Amino acid sequence: MQEKNFGQRAFDNVVLPMLGVGMVIVLWAIVSATLAPALPGPWKTWQVSKLYVLSPFDKRGELDQGILRFTWYSLVRVAKGYSLALLIGTPLGLLLGMSQAFTRSFDPIIQILRPVSPLAWLPLGLVLFQKPEPAGIFTIAMCSMWPTVLNTALGVRSIPQDYINVARVLQLSRSKRLLKITLPAALPYMFTGFRLSLGIAWLVIVAAEMLTGAPGVGGFLWQEYNSLIYEHLILCIATIGIVGFVLDRLMSLVENKLKVA
């Protein structure tokens, strides 16, 4: 196969994606001008959002802050919920992977809890914690832990019998087997779980902030909807999408590094 030269690569990786974005913006402009007059057009969206984008870290009031400042609040919240999810999910996954009895006992309940929507968890969190902030973190953790649990368990179950035989022949102790064999062997699977979990954690943030009114991208979105500033809905959607995309890229960079090692 022939190596593509610089011009071709630039065309593939820059020009074509920009063309795609451009086409969507044009389509958006047409739709908002014709079919959906309630939808703010691209230019109007930019005009109204400019202040939030160009000075992204300003704080003018509790619910009137630069978009990146809001994003930061959301990221911190997600980080808390996500860390909690990993702290609970990883050991749970290891147990599931290592013990048949544990799997038989708890797999059904996991399969039942897994599809529950964040909108269902949040009220329970509010009841449990009486405050919106821990309720939001609880919701993020409850929703995002499952891919970590399931992939960790899968990783442990997929350890080749040969490795297990070596561990038995060398008479490795339980703790050594866990640290030196099980964890490293399952790590690539675990990271796939971590990446998927992070995606869900970010997905849940909007729901959590919408219902609790906490400052953040999701809270801002809900507030602007109530204030009838619909341009900001689009600003928020774009921000959420871009941040989610960047997070996923970062995680897959780490994941690929692990696969090579």
Place this chain on the structure above:
Amino acid sequence: MSTKYLEISQVSKVFGNTAVVQGFDLNVSRGEFVTVIGHSGCGKSTVLSMVAGLTHSSAGAIILGGKELREPGPDRGVVFQAPNLFPWMSALQNVQLGVEQAQPRKSRREHAQVAAHYLELVGLGDCLHKKPAALSAGMRQRVGLARAFALDPKLLLLDEPFGMLDSLTRMELQDVLIELWSQNDKSALMITHDVDEALLLSDRVVMMTSGPRAHVGEILRVQLPRPRVRKAVLEDPSYYVMRERIIGFLESQAHRPAPAAEAVSVSPEPTVVPAPPTGRAGCEQVAS
């Protein structure tokens, strides 16, 4: 004759409804090198796996140094067909892992020294810190050998350790094995399907019948003088007589009416050409 060290008596292994191995009897003395040879799928590896303690026997007893075996133990070092190294550890760490477990009282540094010593013995002194991915197949199996020897076990169990290597590398590693074994004076039980390998290395060659219900068919004592050098072994006239006998046995097993479908998987016509006294022609003939 020296004392029996390993006694395998009337051992059977049943998988489902099939007795893969039935009534297997074999004794191995201290310092003896015994090879078990037989067709693929005849249950050779099952026997080894039972001695290693990785599988339980369905009947019979395996006694090592006077004690019945049920679990793996530090008295046995196992070399698998695939090197089975952990890819996230360097060669040194792979060997060290077992050393740490076998000699818990020693310090970390001493563990590393022991591991490095055995890697040097197998000719990998320059590759201590390389990951398995950076090593060739032959080098990886050298690490596998070092890992087994570094435990300083009384009994070595080798499950077709060179079966996945090309013939040149295989010969190199056979020499490494002879070297290591003669320095350490251990008992060894090796599984192989390579007749020349069996003759070069062992004191006795145990020929297994084809499964199911595989057991010991014949035992051949290899009287070639030690230390053995490949060239001298190949020039010994008795070598070809013994070789003929083993191949003859294996052939008779291949043509035996197969009691189950499993036994038919053997190549039907291994051509027996008396190997010329020079060179290594025919090295690969019986390797299935």
